[in-house]
Amino acid sequence: MSKETSYDIKDIRLAEAGRKRIEWAEREMPVLRLIREKFNSEKPLLNTKIVACAHVTSETANLVRALQSGGAETVLIASNPLSTQDDVAAALVKEWGVSVYAIKGESTETYNRHVRNALNFAPQIIIDDGSDVVATLIKERRDLIPAIIGSTEETTTGIVRLHSMERAGVLTFPSIAVNDAQTKHFFDNRYGTGQSTLDGIIRATNILLAGRTVVVLGYGWCGKGVAMRARGMGANIVVTEVNPIKAVEAVMDGFRVLPIAAASSLGDIFITVTGNRHVIDEQHFELMKDGAIVCNSGHFDLELNLDALRQMSAPPVNLRPFVEEYTLNERKNRVIVLGEGRLINLAAAEGHPASVMDMSFANQALSVEYLINMKGTLAPGVHTLPQEVDTEIASLKLRSFGMDIDVLTAEQTEYLSSWEMGT
Numbered sequence: 001m002s003k004e005t006s007y008d009i010k011d012i013r014l015a016e017a018g019r020k021r022i023e024w025a026e027r028e029m030p031v032l033r034l035i036r037e038k039f040n041s042e043k044p045l046l047n048t049k050i051v052a053c054a055h056v057t058s059e060t061a062n063l064v065r066a067l068q069s070g071g072a073e074t075v076l077i078a079s080n081p082l083s084t085q086d087d088v089a090a091a092l093v094k095e096w097g098v099s100v101y102a103i104k105g106e107s108t109e110t111y112n113r114h115v116r117n118a119l120n121f122a123p124q125i126i127i128d129d130g131s132d133v134v135a136t137l138i139k140e141r142r143d144l145i146p147a148i149i150g151s152t153e154e155t156t157t158g159i160v161r162l163h164s165m166e167r168a169g170v171l172t173f174p175s176i177a178v179n180d181a182q183t184k185h186f187f188d189n190r191y192g193t194g195q196s197t198l199d200g201i202i203r204a205t206n207i208l209l210a211g212r213t214v215v216v217l218g219y220g221w222c223g224k225g226v227a228m229r230a231r232g233m234g235a236n237i238v239v240t241e242v243n244p245i246k247a248v249e250a251v252m253d254g255f256r257v258l259p260i261a262a263a264s265s266l267g268d269i270f271i272t273v274t275g276n277r278h279v280i281d282e283q284h285f286e287l288m289k290d291g292a293i294v295c296n297s298g299h300f301d302l303e304l305n306l307d308a309l310r311q312m313s314a315p316p317v318n319l320r321p322f323v324e325e326y327t328l329n330e331r332k333n334r335v336i337v338l339g340e341g342r343l344i345n346l347a348a349a350e351g352h353p354a355s356v357m358d359m360s361f362a363n364q365a366l367s368v369e370y371l372i373n374m375k376g377t378l379a380p381g382v383h384t385l386p387q388e389v390d391t392e393i394a395s396l397k398l399r400s401f402g403m404d405i406d407v408l409t410a411e412q413t414e415y416l417s418s419w420e421m422g423t
């Protein structure tokens, strides 16, 4: 840690534990490690000022190490008040000299103050997760926009917001939609969220999933993963959707599909992964069984209307870490909310396993390099990384598994590019 490293973290004495966990995660991140080594010798990010807003986890720490090896100066802030691993934050400050502003359990005010502090650093590149930094930049700090080379966005919700900024004509720099890379959402959203969401629920409650009815709200990439994994543990799955195509997919995947109004009285556990607002609302809480468990794994906590729940119940009672029980005023039924409605996989567990974040963060690191290489040539708006980059990340991942696949023969390549050959 240099004298100038500024930070706002829980406790610098946690650094040793954090370093060990960062190094443990690194073992499962071979693709990012290769990128870090390449960055170290080529220094493609030299003197670039980056603000990274991400879940402050051991995997994110390895992304920051890669950026640092490339020559960038990075400030790291949390992308969610409950997702920070305080020991990782301490290790990044102490062992790697990174300025970190993130404390697990920070208030919304502190979270917003950290976003503003980070912008004071006058970044050239923003790595965002949920688009709070870019939105604050546009709303409050337009003076900083001329220096911005571009931004990258990690998650589905952030990309929805970026498209909305694009339509409103306020996104005046290029932004790379990292989530849209296949090596991101096929794996991170599906297998990462699928496993880690159940991990969060189980760590918080120690509940048995076998035989329970689990209602999965939203059958997108995350919802598919959650439903698949919960079924694997013996739960009966009910899916709710608003998109008929996704609903048909859920039906053909073998799940029961119902409107939330009908599912409300059936579920033992409810998991929201829609990226949408108030998908569980007052009238749904009212119908739930006594002791129903409700949690969210979508980006923002507003998927659950917790304000309504607070108004219709006695003050919540904390039963265990991340477990709060609300008793409804009228029916006296109890509704149990996990992790304050924040992403349950990060609030009560450790987020996605490093092996999937390896590909997500390979995409992030290569997106930053791409923005620098393409500086001044990309139009303002939302972009995806070139397909070759996606394919290369998958090839490196396969190689790290020690697996080979076939390559097209010349005859097959010719066949696939020709319309003339039929039967």
Ligand SMILES: NC(=O)c1ccc[n+]([C@@H]2O[C@H](COP(=O)([O-])OP(=O)(O)OC[C@H]3O[C@@H](n4cnc5c(N)ncnc54)[C@H](O)[C@@H]3O)[C@@H](O)[C@H]2O)c1
Pocket: 155, 156, 157, 158, 185, 188, 189, 193, 217, 218, 219, 220, 221, 222, 223, 240, 241, 242, 243, 246, 273, 274, 275, 276, 279, 297, 298, 299, 300, 343, 344, 345, 352
């Ligand atoms: N927990 C994590 O670590 C993690 C990881 C990746 C993404 N996310 C977040 O999870 C959310 C979902 O991401 P995704 O990639 O699956 O998105 P997606 O767009 O693939 O899927 C969302 C699905 O929700 C459905 N939906 C929208 N409103 C609904 C409603 N009222 N009722 C039922 N279904 C509804 C949509 O039709 C869509 O099929 C986003 O907020 C994303 O940012 C969280």
